[in-house]
Amino acid sequence: MSAPDSATASPLSSGPPPSNQPLSRRRTFLADLTASFVVFLVAVPLCVGVAVASGVPAELGLVTGIVGGLVTGFLPGSSLQVSGPAAGLTVLVYQAVQQFGLSVLGVLVLATGLLQIVMGALRLGRWFRAISVSVVEGMLAGIGLVLIAGQLYSMAGLGAPSSSLAKLAGLPGLLLDVVRSGAALTSFALGLGTIAVLVLWKKAPQRLRVVPAPLVAVGLAIVAGALLGPSVAKVEVQGLLDSIQPPGPDDFARLAELGVIGTILAFTLIASAESLFSAAAVDRLHDGPRTRYNRELMAQGAGNAVCGVLGALPLTAVIVRSAANVQAGARTKASRVLHGFWLLLFAALVPAALGLIPVAALAGVLVHAGFKLIPFAEIRRLWREHRGEAIVLVATALAIVAVGMFEGVLAGLALSVIKTAWDTSRVHLEVVDDGSGPLVARLSGSATFLRLPKLLDQLEALPQDRPVEVDLSGLHHVDHACRTSLENWAARHSTENVEPVRFAHEPR
Incomplete structure (x- = not known):
């Protein structure tokens, strides 16, 4: 087997640099x-x-x-x-x-x-x-x-x-x-x-x-x-x-x-x-x-x-x-x-x-x-x-x-x-009523104090004569202020109804 020609040698070889390198x-x-x-x-x-x-x-x-x-x-x-x-x-x-x-x-x-x-x-x-x-x-x-x-x-x-x-x-x-x-x-x-x-x-x-x-x-x-x-x-x-x-x-x-x-x-x-x-x-x-x-x-x-x-x-x-x-x-x-x-x-x-x-x-x-x-x-x-x-x-x-x-x-x-906190703090409330059982309030997004006033207004607008179940599974985050306010609202709502408010699932 003949030796390989220098022009076709492996690029990993340690031979001399290409002739155009000084020009480059x-x-x-x-x-x-x-x-x-x-x-x-x-x-x-x-x-x-x-x-x-x-x-x-x-x-x-x-x-x-x-x-x-x-x-x-x-x-x-x-x-x-x-x-x-x-x-x-x-x-x-x-x-x-x-x-x-x-x-x-x-x-x-x-x-x-x-x-x-x-x-x-x-x-x-x-x-x-x-x-x-x-x-x-x-x-x-x-x-x-x-x-x-x-x-x-x-x-x-x-x-x-x-x-x-x-x-x-x-x-x-x-x-x-x-x-x-x-x-x-x-x-x-x-x-x-x-x-x-x-x-x-x-x-x-x-x-x-x-x-x-x-x-x-x-x-x-x-x-x-x-x-x-x-x-x-x-x-x-x-x-x-x-x-x-x-x-x-x-x-x-x-x-x-x-x-x-x-x-x-x-x-x-x-x-x-x-x-x-x-x-x-x-x-x-x-x-x-x-x-x-x-x-x-x-x-x-x-x-x-x-x-x-x-x-x-x-x-x-x-x-x-x-x-x-x-x-x-x-x-x-x-x-x-x-x-x-x-x-x-x-x-x-x-x-x-x-x-x-x-x-x-x-x-x-x-x-x-x-x-x-x-x-x-x-x-x-x-x-x-x-x-x-x-x-x-x-x-x-x-x-x-x-x-x-x-x-x-x-x-x-x-x-x-x-601004970033406001943009990322978006919470959505969806109310599901099947006509027979309790109202289901499904929360999704991120519940923080920045969106708390609007959220409480929506919850307090729910009928006072119906039991309520709050579904938290759609939430990514709940801060301390929001969780405390939800619990206080649930306590107030429960005093006016036979059945207390139930919280279903925890945030993801």
């Missing part, structure tokens, strides 16, 4: 390299814009983007989603910086990262998938509303009120101030032009759309700002190293404050939920490896821990950059690591370029991002198909605007639990 690796690397550059171009204006809107030096946004690429991007979890500073945390970060100071931000972010690492190690990452989608979308919608309201003032170069409700209430006055002031009108028009480019760029020819819309919008704004002269406010530049401020011992001492603890919990909840929901969305965009949620949560935690040590912004997975990464043809996590490397080169070699960007243009980018956080189509669909979920979404968003981020999310979660 080269193509994969080139695809990741191209995608990384696209994501870098998308990330630069967003990183800077989120930092400016958060009330911190612009360079700190780049620092968080670098960490998101080089640290979180290198760790296992989700292979193609990209992490960095996100618009979803802008409002909360701004409030934290105003309340506690910039130096405490590092403590908040570091504690958030450590909490995420512990949660991932305890395998709690998958439980974030159990959070109602309506609550998460309501959270993002509330953030979007507050972000839009605040950034409209920045577009005009005017100061904004402190509270979210005051910002919304002051918008008519803002428009009057814009019309009356030439400088404010110029700045506002620059922001509107930035938004127009972002919206209309998708209609540009295909060969032009290889350049990301945020880069085009900000690039044109830089040109316009240069033509308009010093009347247009530009981003203030401090330098990458000067902007990094690690927290000190006095900052860590503030961990005993209740407000600081609440902010850390809010950071952790929102950053984790946004990252893991983004991972689920990115998984639907590609056919590669699925996200391992607990490892992804630990990777996000490691990135936030490093950002905290550097005094930078918190990071989350960002769906805009992640979608750009997938659409640009990324194959492995090398693309997101390389995007962090390009951000590092940009911050190190050309930091002065940030000083050319008009603040109004970055505000326009974030107003556009805020509108994209509001799921208008989803609200309409839910109102038609699942009205209760739509109410949870809208109520969560309004609570965030009216009260605050953390309180609004808790209110949304509580409302979602109440």
Whole structure:
């Protein structure tokens, strides 16, 4: 018997790799390299814009983007989603910086990262998938509303009120101030032009759309700002190293404050939920490896821990950059690591370029991002198909605007639990009368205190001169309050009849 030919050898053999394997690796690397550059171009204006809107030096946004690429991007979890500073945390970060100071931000972010690492190690990452989608979308919608309201003032170069409700209430006055002031009108028009480019760029020819819309919008704004002269406010530049401020011992001492603890919990909840929901969305965009949620949560935690040590912004997975990464043809996590490397080169070699960007243009980018956080189509669909979920979404968003981020999310979660309890607590009463024996009241479903008033009304409407047998076999669950009320009703009914009420069978 002759030896088998090498071309027909078993795939389990340990022979040399196929001749096309180096070519395949080269193509994969080139695809990741191209995608990384696209994501870098998308990330630069967003990183800077989120930092400016958060009330911190612009360079700190780049620092968080670098960490998101080089640290979180290198760790296992989700292979193609990209992490960095996100618009979803802008409002909360701004409030934290105003309340506690910039130096405490590092403590908040570091504690958030450590909490995420512990949660991932305890395998709690998958439980974030159990959070109602309506609550998460309501959270993002509330953030979007507050972000839009605040950034409209920045577009005009005017100061904004402190509270979210005051910002919304002051918008008519803002428009009057814009019309009356030439400088404010110029700045506002620059922001509107930035938004127009972002919206209309998708209609540009295909060969032009290889350049990301945020880069085009900000690039044109830089040109316009240069033509308009010093009347247009530009981003203030401090330098990458000067902007990094690690927290000190006095900052860590503030961990005993209740407000600081609440902010850390809010950071952790929102950053984790946004990252893991983004991972689920990115998984639907590609056919590669699925996200391992607990490892992804630990990777996000490691990135936030490093950002905290550097005094930078918190990071989350960002769906805009992640979608750009997938659409640009990324194959492995090398693309997101390389995007962090390009951000590092940009911050190190050309930091002065940030000083050319008009603040109004970055505000326009974030107003556009805020509108994209509001799921208008989803609200309409839910109102038609699942009205209760739509109410949870809208109520969560309004609570965030009216009260605050953390309180609004808790209110949304509580409302979602109440809605679920109401939906699952459905009990049906069927009365069977054969004309000779006792009335048979058959209960089915789940009998809880939420449906108790209606159930008691139906039972008390039964004839008082007939014996009754209550059949519980169709019930899946009877809570303590409902069982006690049934027994009390049976005792009252029995005093008025010769035969007492009998209970047949127990719940399944």
